[in-house]
Amino acid sequence: xxxxxxxxxxxxxxxxxxxxxxxxxxxxxxxxxxxxxxxxxxxxxxxxxxxxxxxxxxxxxxxxxxxxxxxxxxxxxxxxxxxxxxxxxxxxxxxxxxxxxxxxxxxxxxxxxxxxxxxxxxxxxxxxxxxxxxxxxxxxxxxxxxxxxxxxxxx
Amino acid sequence: xxxxxxxxxxxxxxxxxxxxxxxxxxxxxxxxxxxxxxxxxxxxxxxxxxxxxxxxxxxxxxxxxxxxxxxxxxxxxxxxxxxxxxxxxxxxxxxxxxxxxxxxxxxxxxxxxxxxxxxxxxxxxxxxxxxxxxxxxxxxxxxxxxxxxxxxxxxxxxxxxxxxxxxxxxxxxxxxxxxxxxxxxxxxxxxxxxxxxxxxxxxxxxxxxxxxxxxxxxxxxxxxxxxxxxxxxxxxxxxxxxxxxxxxxxxxxxxxxxxxxxxxxxxxxxxxxxxxxxxxxxxxxxxxxxxxxxxxxxxxxxxxxxxxxxxxxxxxxxxxxxxxxxxxxxxxxxxxxxxxxxxxxxxxxxxxxxxxxxxxxxxxxxxxxxxxxxxxxxxxxxxxxxxxxxxxxxxxxxxxxxxxxxxxxxxxxxxxxxxxxxxxxxxxxxxxxxxxxxxxxxxxxxxxxxxxxxxxxxxxxxxxxxxxxxxxxxxxxxxxxxxxxxxxxxxxxxxxxxxxxxxxxx
Numbered sequence: 310x311x312x313x314x315x316x317x318x319x320x321x322x323x324x325x326x327x328x329x330x331x332x333x334x335x336x337x338x339x340x341x342x343x344x345x346x347x348x349x350x351x352x353x354x355x356x357x358x359x360x361x362x363x364x365x366x367x368x369x370x371x372x373x374x375x376x377x378x379x380x381x382x383x384x385x386x387x388x389x390x391x392x393x394x395x396x397x398x399x400x401x402x403x404x405x406x407x408x409x410x411x412x413x414x415x416x417x418x419x420x421x422x423x424x425x426x427x428x429x430x431x432x433x434x435x436x437x438x439x440x441x442x443x444x445x446x447x448x449x450x451x452x453x454x455x456x457x458x459x460x461x462x463x464x
Numbered sequence: 465x466x467x468x469x470x471x472x473x474x475x476x477x478x479x480x481x482x483x484x485x486x487x488x489x490x491x492x493x494x495x496x497x498x499x500x501x502x503x504x505x506x507x508x509x510x511x512x513x514x515x516x517x518x519x520x521x522x523x524x525x526x527x528x529x530x531x532x533x534x535x536x537x538x539x540x541x542x543x544x545x546x547x548x549x550x551x552x553x554x555x556x557x558x559x560x561x562x563x564x565x566x567x568x569x570x571x572x573x574x575x576x577x578x579x580x581x582x583x584x585x586x587x588x589x590x591x592x593x594x595x596x597x598x599x600x601x602x603x604x605x606x607x608x609x610x611x612x613x614x615x616x617x618x619x620x621x622x623x624x625x626x627x628x629x630x631x632x633x634x635x636x637x638x639x640x641x642x643x644x645x646x647x648x649x650x651x652x653x654x655x656x657x658x659x660x661x662x663x664x665x666x667x668x669x670x671x672x673x674x675x676x677x678x679x680x681x682x683x684x685x686x687x688x689x690x691x692x693x694x695x696x697x698x699x700x701x702x703x704x705x706x707x708x709x710x711x712x713x714x715x716x717x718x719x720x721x722x723x724x725x726x727x728x729x730x731x732x733x734x735x736x737x738x739x740x741x742x743x744x745x746x747x748x749x750x751x752x753x754x755x756x757x758x759x760x761x762x763x764x765x766x767x768x769x770x771x772x773x774x775x776x777x778x779x780x781x782x783x784x785x786x787x788x789x790x791x792x793x794x795x796x797x798x799x800x801x802x803x804x805x806x807x808x809x810x811x812x813x814x815x816x817x818x819x820x821x822x823x824x825x826x827x828x829x830x831x832x833x834x835x836x837x838x839x840x841x842x843x844x845x846x847x848x849x850x851x852x853x854x855x856x857x858x859x860x861x862x863x864x865x866x867x868x869x870x871x872x873x874x875x876x877x878x879x880x881x882x883x884x885x886x887x888x889x890x891x892x893x894x895x896x897x898x899x900x901x902x903x904x905x906x907x908x909x910x911x912x913x914x915x916x917x918x919x920x921x922x923x924x925x926x927x928x929x930x931x932x933x934x935x936x937x938x939x940x941x942x943x944x945x946x947x948x949x950x951x952x953x954x955x956x957x958x959x960x961x962x963x964x965x966x967x968x969x970x
Contacts, residue, residue, distance in 0.1 A: 320697040321528075345807030363534035365838035405802055409877055409899075417899025418542040421877060425545075425797045426536075433523040433793035440807075441814040443760060443792050446521035447640045448648060455516045456636055456650040458657040459600070463466060463513065463552070463664045 324362040326369040328354060328376065335376040335394055336427070342401055343424055344431045351437070356430035375423050379408070386416065465664065466513060469673030469693035474702020476674075476693060480506040482966075483689055483708040485676045485723070488554020489952060490939035490959035491714030492659035493595070497963035498710075499666035506669055506706050507660070510694070510715075511551035513672040516657075519648035523793040526645040530558050532718075535794070539830070539843040543898035544744055546841055547906050548716055551646075552672050553656025555716065556952065559906070560643050560765040560788070561632035561652055563601045564949035565592045566957060567775040578944045579916025580925050582961055591960040592953060598662075599633035599653045599956070608639065610762030613787035615750060615818035617767045619863030620785075625771035630786075632763075633952075639762045644790060674704050679711060679727040679935065686711040686935035710966065714939040714959070717741075717908035721832045721941060722839035724912065730931035736922045739913055740830040741946035742843055742905035747788070747798050748857050749817045750864025750872045758815045759789035772859055774825060775948035783856035784949065785863070788821040795819070798902040800879030818864065822856035823907075824849060825948035832911055845903070850896035858891035875902035907951050912941035914958075926965035927958070938962040 328336065333354040340353035361372050383393035387407045389400060396404060408420040431437055438445050447453070467476075481503040484495045495507040514529055528534040530551045537546040549555035568585040575584045595601075606629060609617065620627045637651040650657055664670055676691035688707035692700035713720050721737040729736070769785040770776040776784070789795065792814075799810050830843030845853070861872035861882050873881045880894050881887075895901070915921025918930040927942055929935045938959045940951055947954050 320695075322698045342803050345804035347807075360534060360536060363528050364536060365533060365835075367836040367838055368533070402802060406878075414541070414898045417877070417897075421899045422538075422542050428797045429536075429793045432796035433527075433791075435522070435524075438792065440811040441792055442758075442811075443814070446642070447638075448519075448521050451640075453638050453640075453649065455648065458650050458661060459635065459653070460658055460661040461665065462515070463656070463661040463670055 321359055322362050324358065324369065325366045326361070326373040328358055328373055332373065332376040335380045338394055338401070339376070339423055340427050340431070342405060343427045348431065351431050351434050353427055353430050356434065357426050360426060360430055372422070375419055379419055379423060382416070465669045467669060467671050468513070469671065469704070470696050470701070472693050472704070474693055476702065476704040478506050478706045480504045480706060480708045482506070482710040482712065483508060483706040484712045484714060485689055486554060486714035486716065486719070486939060487552045487655065487660055487670070488549065488714060488716060488939065489556050489655055489955040490962070491712065492553070492655035492663065493956055493959040494712050494714065494938045494963045494966070495668050496659040496663040496666065498966060499663045499668040501967050504667065505663060506671060506708065507663055508671045508674050508676055508689070508706065509552050510675040511549070511672065513552040513670065514557070514646060516648050516650045519642070519646040521640070521642040521645055521648055523645060523791050527793070530646055539841045541844065541898050543845065544742065544843055544903040544905055546718065546908065547904060548718065548908060551656070552660060552670065553654040556654040557646050557656055558644050559950070559952060561630070561634055562765055562950035563596070563599065563631045563633050563953050566947060566954040567949060569778070570775045570945070570948060574944045578914060578921065580914055580944070582925050588957050591957045595953065595956040595960060598658050600635045601631050601633050603631055604629040604763065604766050608763055609766040610639070611755070611757045612759040612789055612818045613763070613766035615752065615757065615867045615869070616769065616785065616787045616820050616863060619865070619867035620769045620771070622866040623863060625769050625863070626777060627767060627769040627771070629767055630765055637763065641761050641764055641789070643764055671704070676723060677726070679713070679724065679729060681727070681729065681932065681935070684931060684933050686932055710934050710936070712936045712938050714937070716939050717911045717941045718832055718839050718841060720937060720939055721911040722834060726834045729929060729935070731922055731929070732918055732931060733920050733922050735913065735920065737832040737911055738829065739910035740832055740841070740843065741826055741909040741943065742830065743823050743907040743909070743946055744826055744845060744849070744853065744903050744905055745821045745823045746853065746857065746901055746903055747819050747821055747875045748860040748864070748872055749819045750861070750867065750869035751813055752816050752818060752868065753870050754816070756815055757818050759817060759819050760791060764789050769863065772856060773948060781852050781855040782825040782827070782948065783852060784823045785856060785860050786821045786823055787819070789819050798875035800873070800875070800877055818869070820860045822853060822860055824853045824856060825946045829910060845896055853896060854891050854894055857894065858888045861891065862888055876900060907940070907947070909940045909943040909946055909951055912937045913944045914942045915944060927962035936962060936966065
C-alpha cells in the first residue's frame with residue numbers, strides 16, 4: 310500500500326519491561342470495556358506492548374505496573390471485594406466509573422493512562438479507520454508530486 | 465555531508481569550530497548562519513533524518529519516528545501529554561505551520577522585566593523578516609479554510625469576536641491534512657528542508673541518530689559534547705565525541721535543561737530547568753448533525769479566535785482558540801465514555817464533529833528534572849490557570865452553538881456536553897485535575913530563560929550561559945515567559961539574535 314522502503318521505517322526498540330499473562334488478560338478485558346466490540350480482533354495487549362517499547366526505559370517499568378495495579382486495587386478500593394477481572398460485565402463498568410470519578414487523583418490517573426494507551430492502540434490501527442469514516446493516508450490513494458526542496462536536499 | 469549514527473564508524477571523534485545540539489528551529493538556524501560565515505559546524509540530532517518520500521501519513525509508523533517516546537511522553541503525574549519532535553527538523557517537522565511574530569506587547573514586557581533591550585520590537589522586526597523569507601511565510605487565504613475551521617470562524621463572527629486566518633510557512637500546500645505526521649510533499653517549510661540544507665550546503669555536517677548525553681567543560685569554557693551513536697532500533701552502538709570552540713544547545717525546553725543539568729553545568733541563578741511553560745491545550749468539539757465536517761481533511765489549523773488572548777487583545781482570560789484536528793489515534797482519546805456505546809457513537813458522529821484547541825497561556829510554570837536517563841517533567845495546572853482554561857472551553861462551546869451545532873462537548877472525564885447557551889454554566893466548575901481532563905502540550909518554553917541578571921536568569925541577553933564563555937542556548941528554553949501564541953517564529957527570531965551575537969564575537 311505504501312511506497313516506502315521497509316528499511317526506512319522505525320525499528321521497534323527491544324522492550325525493557327513486558328506485560329505478563331495476567332497483565333495481558335487485564336488489558337484484553339479493559340480493551341473490550343474501553344473500545345467496545347471488535348477489540349479482540351485488534352489484539353490490543355500486543356499493540357500496547359509495542360507502544361510501551363517506545364517509552365524511555367524507566368517509564369516502561371512504571372507503565373507495565375498499571376494493569377495489575379488497577380485490577381488489584383479494585384478489590385481494595387472499590388466496594389466490590391473482588392479483582393476487576395473477576396467481576397461480571399455490569400460490575401466492571403460500574404467499577405470503571407468509580408475509578409473515573411474517584412476523589413483520589415492517582416486512581417483517575419491510573420485509569421486514564423490505561424484508557425489512553427488502549428484507545429490510541431485501537432485507533433491507530435487501519436482496521437478501525439472505516440468505522441470512523443476516516444479515509445487514511447493520501448499516499449496510495451491520491452497521488453500528487455513531492456515538491457523539490459527550495460534549498461535543495463540536505464546532503 | 466550527512467553521517468548517520470546507525471552507519472558511522474564507532475567510536476566517532478569529531479573536531480569542529482562549532483557543535484550545535486538539536487536541529488529544530490533554533491539549532492538549524494544557528495548552524496546555517498555560522499556555516500555560511502565560514503565556520504566548520506557539526507549539527508547533531510538524536511532523531512533520524514526523514515525525508516518527504518518516507519512520510520507514510522500513518523500514526524502507527526510516523527509517531528515513533530518523529531516524536532519523543534512516540535508521542536506518549538507525559539508529565540510525571542500523567543496530567544499532560546508532552547508532544548515534541550525527535551527528528552531532523554525537531555518540532556518544526558510536525559507542527560501545524562502557524563507563524564506568529566512575537567506580539568509587541570510581550571516583547572516590551574520581556575525587555576522591561578528581564579532587562580533585554582535586544583528583544584524590543586524594533587530590534588526583532590528585521591530578524592522576523594529575514595526568517596519569514598526563508599520559511600516562505602504567507603497568509604492563508606480564506607478560500608483555503610476547511611469546513612472545520614469555517615465552523616469556528618462562523619461562530620466567532622456571529623458573536624462579534626476577533627479572529628483571523630493563520631500565517632503559515634507553506635509553499636504550494638495541497639491541504640492533505642497530515643501536518644502532524646510530517647509533510648509528505650515538502651510543502652511545509654520545516655527547518656529540515658530550509659536551514660538544514662542551507663547549513664550543509666555551506667559545509668556543515670549533519671549527524672542524525674546521535675544522542676548527546678553530556679556537555680564537556682573545563683573551568684568557564686565548554687570544550688565539546690559527548691554521547692552515543694544510535695542504531696535503527698535506537699539502542700546505543702558506540703560512543704560519539706565532538707570537540708569544539710563553541711557549543712550551542714538547542715534541544716528544546718525539555719531536552720536542553722535535561723542535558724545541561726545532567727552535565728552538572730554551573731548555574732548560579734538556580735533557575736535552570738525551572739520556569740517551564742507548556743501552553744496546556746485541551747479540545748472542545750461541536751457536532752453538526754447531517755453535515756460532513758470531516759475535520760481531518762484540509763489545512764488543519766486555518767482560523768483562530770484572538771478575542772480572549774492577552775498578548776493579542778489584552779483579554780485577561782489569556783487563551784487562544786485555534787481550529788484544529790488530529791488523526792484518529794490522537795483524537796479518539798479525548799472523546800469521553802466507555803465501551804460499545806462510546807464506540808458506536810464516535811463512529812456515527814466522527815465526521816460531523818468540528819474541533820478547536822483551547823490554548824492557555826499558563827501563568828504558573830512547571831519544571832524539568834533529571835530522571836534515570838530521561839527528563840522528568842513536573843507540571844500541575846494551577847487553580848488560576850484552570851479557571852482561565854474553563855473560560856476558553858466555555859467560549860469555544862458558545863462559538864459552536866452560535867454556528868449551529870446541536871451540542872458541544874469538552875474533553876473531560878466524565879464528559880461535559882452542552883446544548884444551549886444556558887448550559888454553558890456547566891463549564892464554571894468543570895474539574896480540571898489530573899485524570900479529569902485531556903491536556904496536551906505542543907509548545908514547551910522556558911527552563912533556561914534569557915535575562916540581564918546572572919543571579920536570576922540562566923542565560924545572558926545573547927543566549928550564553930552566564931558562567932561560561934562559549935556555551936550557548938538557542939531554542940524555546942530562552943523564553944522568559946510563555947509566548948501566548950504558537951512559538952515557532954519566536955524561536956527562530958531569538959535564534960537569529962543568538963547567531964548575530966556569535967558572529968559578532970568573531
